[in-house]
Amino acid sequence: MADLAQLIAQLGQQARAAARQLALAPASKIDSALNAMAAGLIAAQADILSANAADVAAARANGQTPALLDRLTLTPERLAKCAAGLREVAQLPHPVGGVLREWTQPNGLKLTKVRVPLGVIGFIYESRPNVTVDAAGLCLKSGNAVILRGGSEALRSNTAIAAALVRGLALAGLPAHAVQLVPVTDRDTVRLLGESVGLIDLLIPRGGKGLIETVVQSARVPVIKHYDGICAVYVDAAADPAMAEQIIVNAKVSRPGVCNAAETLLVHQDIADQFLASVGRTLAARGVQLRADPRACALLQQAGVPAIAATNDDYRTEFLDLILAVKIVDDCAAAIAHIGAHGSHHTDTIVTADAATAERFLAEVDSAVVLWNASTRFNDGHEFGFGAEIGISTDRLHARGPMGLEELTSYKYVVRGAGQVR
Amino acid sequence: MADLAQLIAQLGQQARAAARQLALAPASKIDSALNAMAAGLIAAQADILSANAADVAAARANGQTPALLDRLTLTPERLAKCAAGLREVAQLPHPVGGVLREWTQPNGLKLTKVRVPLGVIGFIYESRPNVTVDAAGLCLKSGNAVILRGGSEALRSNTAIAAALVRGLALAGLPAHAVQLVPVTDRDTVRLLGESVGLIDLLIPRGGKGLIETVVQSARVPVIKHYDGICAVYVDAAADPAMAEQIIVNAKVSRPGVCNAAETLLVHQDIADQFLASVGRTLAARGVQLRADPRACALLQQAGVPAIAATNDDYRTEFLDLILAVKIVDDCAAAIAHIGAHGSHHTDTIVTADAATAERFLAEVDSAVVLWNASTRFNDGHEFGFGAEIGISTDRLHARGPMGLEELTSYKYVVRGAGQVR
Numbered sequence: 001m002a003d004l005a006q007l008i009a010q011l012g013q014q015a016r017a018a019a020r021q022l023a024l025a026p027a028s029k030i031d032s033a034l035n036a037m038a039a040g041l042i043a044a045q046a047d048i049l050s051a052n053a054a055d056v057a058a059a060r061a062n063g064q065t066p067a068l069l070d071r072l073t074l075t076p077e078r079l080a081k082c083a084a085g086l087r088e089v090a091q092l093p094h095p096v097g098g099v100l101r102e103w104t105q106p107n108g109l110k111l112t113k114v115r116v117p118l119g120v121i122g123f124i125y126e127s128r129p130n131v132t133v134d135a136a137g138l139c140l141k142s143g144n145a146v147i148l149r150g151g152s153e154a155l156r157s158n159t160a161i162a163a164a165l166v167r168g169l170a171l172a173g174l175p176a177h178a179v180q181l182v183p184v185t186d187r188d189t190v191r192l193l194g195e196s197v198g199l200i201d202l203l204i205p206r207g208g209k210g211l212i213e214t215v216v217q218s219a220r221v222p223v224i225k226h227y228d229g230i231c232a233v234y235v236d237a238a239a240d241p242a243m244a245e246q247i248i249v250n251a252k253v254s255r256p257g258v259c260n261a262a263e264t265l266l267v268h269q270d271i272a273d274q275f276l277a278s279v280g281r282t283l284a285a286r287g288v289q290l291r292a293d294p295r296a297c298a299l300l301q302q303a304g305v306p307a308i309a310a311t312n313d314d315y316r317t318e319f320l321d322l323i324l325a326v327k328i329v330d331d332c333a334a335a336i337a338h339i340g341a342h343g344s345h346h347t348d349t350i351v352t353a354d355a356a357t358a359e360r361f362l363a364e365v366d367s368a369v370v371l372w373n374a375s376t377r378f379n380d381g382h383e384f385g386f387g388a389e390i391g392i393s394t395d396r397l398h399a400r401g402p403m404g405l406e407e408l409t410s411y412k413y414v415v416r417g418a419g420q421v422r
Numbered sequence: 423m424a425d426l427a428q429l430i431a432q433l434g435q436q437a438r439a440a441a442r443q444l445a446l447a448p449a450s451k452i453d454s455a456l457n458a459m460a461a462g463l464i465a466a467q468a469d470i471l472s473a474n475a476a477d478v479a480a481a482r483a484n485g486q487t488p489a490l491l492d493r494l495t496l497t498p499e500r501l502a503k504c505a506a507g508l509r510e511v512a513q514l515p516h517p518v519g520g521v522l523r524e525w526t527q528p529n530g531l532k533l534t535k536v537r538v539p540l541g542v543i544g545f546i547y548e549s550r551p552n553v554t555v556d557a558a559g560l561c562l563k564s565g566n567a568v569i570l571r572g573g574s575e576a577l578r579s580n581t582a583i584a585a586a587l588v589r590g591l592a593l594a595g596l597p598a599h600a601v602q603l604v605p606v607t608d609r610d611t612v613r614l615l616g617e618s619v620g621l622i623d624l625l626i627p628r629g630g631k632g633l634i635e636t637v638v639q640s641a642r643v644p645v646i647k648h649y650d651g652i653c654a655v656y657v658d659a660a661a662d663p664a665m666a667e668q669i670i671v672n673a674k675v676s677r678p679g680v681c682n683a684a685e686t687l688l689v690h691q692d693i694a695d696q697f698l699a700s701v702g703r704t705l706a707a708r709g710v711q712l713r714a715d716p717r718a719c720a721l722l723q724q725a726g727v728p729a730i731a732a733t734n735d736d737y738r739t740e741f742l743d744l745i746l747a748v749k750i751v752d753d754c755a756a757a758i759a760h761i762g763a764h765g766s767h768h769t770d771t772i773v774t775a776d777a778a779t780a781e782r783f784l785a786e787v788d789s790a791v792v793l794w795n796a797s798t799r800f801n802d803g804h805e806f807g808f809g810a811e812i813g814i815s816t817d818r819l820h821a822r823g824p825m826g827l828e829e830l831t832s833y834k835y836v837v838r839g840a841g842q843v844r
Contacts, residue, residue, distance in 0.1 A: 020762070024786060105807055109796055116788070118818055197638075201818050216619075220638060222819045243841040250843035340442070362836045364446060366538070374531055374839030383844065384835070385527055396540055396623050396832040397644045398820035410818040413806070414784045417796030419665040421672035422805065 004184070008192040011147050012199030014177035015120040019145040021175050023117050027094040029172055034090035034137055037168030038083040041133065044164035045079055051160035052129065059127075059153045071128045072153055082133040085388075089137045092387040095405045096143040110416040115409045117143030119201035122193045124149045124215060126207035129157040136165050136179045138390045142408035145178045147200065149193060151207075152185035159183065187214075194219030201410075206391050224403070227394040228318035229259035229346035231376040234335040234361065235275060236352035237268040243373060244351040245279045248324075251349065251376040253286045257320045259392055260347050260379040264315055264325045266335045272296065272328045277303035283324060292326040300326075315342040332357050336364045343367065346394060347379040368394070368401035426606070430614040433569050434621030436599035437542040441567040443597050445539050449516040451594055456512035456559055459590030460505040463555065466586035467501055473582035474551065481549075481575045493550045494575055504555040507810075511559045514809040517827045518565040532838040537831045539565030541623035544615045546571045546637060548629035551579040558587050558601045560812050564830035567600045569622065571615060573629075574607035581605065609636075616641030623832075628813050646825070649816040650740035651681035651768035653798040656757040656783065657697060658774035659690040665795060666773040667701045670746075672797040673771065675708045679742045681814055682769050682801040686737060686747045688757045694718065694750045699725035705746060714748040722748075737764040754779050758786045765789065768816060769801040790816070790823035 022030075041048070052074040059072055100113040121144045123135045132148055139146035150158040162181035169178055182189050194203055194215055203223045205215040212225050233251050235244040251262035267275055272295070280290060280300045291310040292300055300307035307326070314325040315338070329335045332350070339348050349371040350361040358372040369379040379401060381389025386404030393399040399407035444452075463470070474496040481494055522535040543566045545557045554570055561568035572580040584603035591600055604611050616625055616637055625645045627637040634647050655673050657666040673684035689697055694717070702712060702722045713732035714722055722729035729748070736747040737760070751757045754772070761770050771793040772783040780794040791801040801823060803811025808826030815821040821829035 020788075023788065103807070105805070109800060109805075111806060216642060222644065222817070224819075240841070246841065246843055254844055358838075362838075366442075366445065367834065369835045369837060371837040372839060374837055374842040375844055377844040378531060378837060378839075378842065379835075383527070383531075384533060385525070395644070397646075400832055401835050410822055412789065413791045413801075413823050415791060415793040415796055415800060416780075416784075417794060417800075419662070419668060419795050420800065421668055421797045422676055422799040 004186060004188050005192055007184070008182070008189060008196060009199070011180050011182065012120065012196045015145040015147050015180060016199055018175040018177035019117065019119045022140070022143050022145055022178055023096075025143070025174060027097075029174060030094070030140060030143070031090040033169050033172035033174045034086045034140060036171040037137070037165045038086040040164040040168035040171075041079060041083045041086070041161065044160060045076060048079060048157065048160040048164065049074060049076070051156040055154055055156045064153065068127055068153065072157070074129055074157060078130060082130050085134060086137045089141050089388055092141065092405060094141070095409045100411055107420055108418060109420055112414045113411050114414055115406070116412050118408060118410050120145045120147065120199060121408065122147045122149065122196070122200040122203040122221070124190055124193065124203065124205040124207070124211065126151040126211065127153045129154045129161055131206070132158045132161045132181070133165070135390060138388055138405060138408060140178060142405045144408060147180050147182060147193065149182040149189055150185070155185055190214055191218045194221060194223070197221055204391065224393050224395050224399055226259070226391040228344055229261070229392070230264065230316060230318050230342065230344040231260060231262045231347040232264040232266055232335075232339050232343055233262045233349045233351065233376065234266040234329070234332070234339070235268060235271070236332060236350060236354065236357055237270040238354035238357060239268075239271065239275075239351040240353055241271070241275050241278065244275065245282060247349065247351055247373070247375050248279060249282055249286065252283065252288055252324050253322070254377055256322050259318070260376050261320070262324070262349075262376050263317065263319050264327070264342070266327050266329050266338060267296070268332070268335075269328050269330055272299060276300055276326070277305065280305035280307065286322070288322045288324050290324055290326050293328060295328045296326045299328075318344070332361055336361060339365055339367070344394065346392070347371070347376040349374060349376050368392070426608060426610050427614055429606070430604070430611060430618060431621070433602050433604065434542065434618045437567040437569050437602060438621055440597040440599035441539065441541045444562070444565050444567060444600055445518075447565070447596060449519075451596060452516070452562060452565070453512040455562060455591050455594035455596045456508045458593040459559070459587045460508040462586040462590035462593075463501060463505045463508070463583065466582060467498060470501060470579065470582040470586065471496060471498070473578040477576055477578045486575065490549055490575065494579070496551055496579060500552060504552050507556060508559045511563050511810055514563065514827060516563070517831045522833055529842055530840060531842055534836045535833050536836055537828070538834050540830060540832050542567045542569065542621060543830065544569045544571065544618070544622040544625040544643070546612055546615065546625065546627040546629070546633065548573040548633065549575045551576045551583055553628070554580045554583045554603070555587070557812065560810055560827060560830060562600060564827045566830060567602075569602050569604060569615065571604040571611055572607070577607055612636055613640045616643060616645070619643055626813065646815050646817050646821055648681070648813040650766055651683070651814070652686065652738060652740050652764065652766040653682060653684050653769040654686040654688055654757075654761050654765055655684045655771045655773065655798065656688040656751070656754070656761070657690060657693070658754060658772060658776060658779055659692040660776035660779060661690075661693065661773040662775055663693070663697050663700065666697065667704060669771065669773055669795070669797050670701060671704055671708065673799055674705065674710055674746050675744070676799055678744050681740070682798050683742070684746070684771075684798050685739065685741055686749070686764070688749050688751050688760060689718070690754070690757075691750050691752055694721060698722055698748070699727065702727035702729065708744070710744045710746050712746055712748050715750060717750045718748045740766070754783055758783060761787055761789070766816065768814070769793070769798040771796060771798050790814070
């Protein structure tokens with residue numbers, strides 16, 4: 001325990017020192033490092049894949065699920081994609097140094113609000129070793145040092161990956177401690193990272209709800225959470241039925257396991273009859289189980305579409321699966337009320353041809369991303385044009401919704417005077 | 423205990439419901455409420471002053487310090503100033519609804535990043551009853567509900583003030599629970615507010631370091647801290663001595679008890695001889711005790727200026743008093759290193775006529791506000807033109823430096839499409 005505390009404190013101090021250097025490193029050096037890290041990954045492919053094979057074999061022997069084994073497994077193609085990701089990040093504009101605002105006060109003081117790195121970011125995640133590469137790249141590009149604490153199943157893979165990344169840093173003349181992997185995965189390391197006041201400026205947990213809750217329970221440093229998305233599509237009376245069907249099918253089926261997938265379909269009572277029959281058939285054909293309120297259940301079953309009765313919990317559940325909660329609502333106000341009471345303030349869509357109704361929905365639904373006539377799946381840093389994404393924040397402070405490079409920065413005020421006093 | 427928990431939960435739920443209404447309230451209604459609250463304060467002057475007199479009498483009987491008694495005391499003039507403050511806030515532009523960014527993606531999606539309220543703000547503070555008015559006004563103007571937890575010494579005053587404010591809300595047709603005072607001041611209420619996950623979106627503790635640390639230790643909701651300012655003025659070799667003297671005197675003497683007052687004077691060795699003698703005489707004449715490193719101590723004493731030996735702790739102390747730590751440094755790099763090692767990343771100034779040296783200082787000193795040829799005292803929301811200030815954040819996340827109305831908001835993304843899917 002004392003040893004673990006010492007280890008985390010040492011990583012924190014090393015990261016703090018590296019962060020000071022990174023904050024002043026020229027942008028070109030950071031991009032060189034990102035490219036060298038990409039080359040380092042490819043050069044170390046044999047080491048990384050063999051470490052990964054050992055992780056996968058151990059996970060299989062431990063009876064892990066096929067889904068976890070898939071997330072854990074690296075292939076030459078997946079590794080090449082990681083390296084390409086670093087090269088893409090190198091091409092993005094640098095957030096640090098960007099001027100957010102510039103103005104002059106009546107007393108002649110010239111003020112500039114300028115982006116600076118956050119400092120040291122702690123990143124806690126689960127079994128995907130590619131996250132090690134992505135997080136290191138995004139934190140470095142935004143001028144931050146990062147301490148990575150991956151899952152125990154991926155420790156051998158992450159160790160080999162981190163070694164390759166650090167070689168890239170060294171080649172570009174950046175401090176090796178800019179990217180550090182916690183070399184053990186004891187549960188206590190999560191708590192200790194959260195208690196690293198003064199050493200870690202932001203802790204980002206990404207993974208299951210249990211992991212995030214563990215972090216939140218013990219953290220004394222700021223945390224940005226990536227909680228669940230209970231996202232709704234509301235199909236208004238004035239919706240184009242074909243558009244509505246396309247949107248809900250895309251939102252539910254295109255990638256059911258992600259946080260911006262739809263979990264709830266709300267349908268205006270005036271069009272429920274025809275619309276539910278048609279969309280129900282389509283969704284059922286795509287393997288979606290429908291859990292519907294009594295009115296919708298009756299309509300669906302009448303149309304020959306299999307549906308089961310929804311419980312109240314179904315409207316508050318992130319299924320992450322081919323399951324959809326369905327409900328008929330009286331009107332847009334009822335849809336807004338349902339989303340406010342049952343949703344997770346993540347992503348919600350209205351489909352309607354009526355602009356006034358749409359604008360009301362957009363104004364009144366208090367979610368990170370609210371859409372009109374578009375799929376919930378667009379809540380995504382790449383789709384927003386951010387070029388990269390470290391995750392989707394479910395918090396309201398600092399960053400809400402997709403977090404790109406700018407969301408990994410802070411700012412400072414630079415004030416230039418001519419001897420002013422108060 | 424169970425009762426207290428129930429009380430705080432009830433305040434939180436009421437605030438959440440009020441916040442939902444406030445988020446949709448027209449700006450004109452909010453401004454009407456602010457003006458009605460101002461009128462309410464004046465109308466209730468007799469009640470408020472009599473409650474305040476009881477607080478002051480009790481505090482005096484408890485042997486409180488004259489400084490606390492002064493902070494606690496309300497007068498007709500002070501109350502009128504509070505009311506005027508609310509009217510000024512009513513005149514400020516509304517942050518909510520402001521468009522932060524607007525762009526169109528290649529697929530035709532139109533994205534708008536728009537300011538929204540944070541939701542429910544918990545505000546924990548000590549003995550100044552005027553903070554009750556200021557915090558209520560700023561939170562309301564930014565569309566947030568607020569739960570106020572003031573100090574026990576001011577409970578009678580705060581209760582009378584809150585009642586007057588709530589009458590103003592009601593007159594304007596806004597929910598009474600938009601401004602709530604925790605009606606008891608048990609220590610546990612601080613912990614319970616910090617544990618109000620899902621009910622409080624941001625907790626702002628303002629007061630002594632002890633109070634803030636208590637909040638940080640137990641809080642599970644996001645906190646923005648207002649820690650201490652160990653602010654330095656560095657007088658470079660190329661400084662105009664008269665300007666440098668004016669700046670350090672202003673920074674130290676104009677209001678020694680505030681966080682943006684200077685606590686440390688760093689002087690370049692090349693000008694230390696003459697500059698220290700002159701500035702030392704001026705500061706000593708203004709009642710400032712100088713605590714200096716051996717080199718500076720010798721120079722000061724040689725010039726007949728009283729000075730005592732500084733300990734290392736003196737360079738890490740927020741004196742909030744007429745005490746100044748003084749040190750001679752080899753050059754600007756040494757000043758930057760001293761500030762990085764001993765300062766609190768709050769506010770630091772360089773005085774120099776050399777632009778290159780100044781720009782190096784501005785770039786390398788990692789503080790919320792860094793100034794060139796201006797007093798540290800300018801780190802202030804009013805001086806920045808924000809119109810109002812809830813405090814000065816010493817955090818790096820969400821808000822750094824002066825916090826005005828914009829810093830009390832979050833944002834959401836509104837996406838308008840034409841049927842787009844991924």
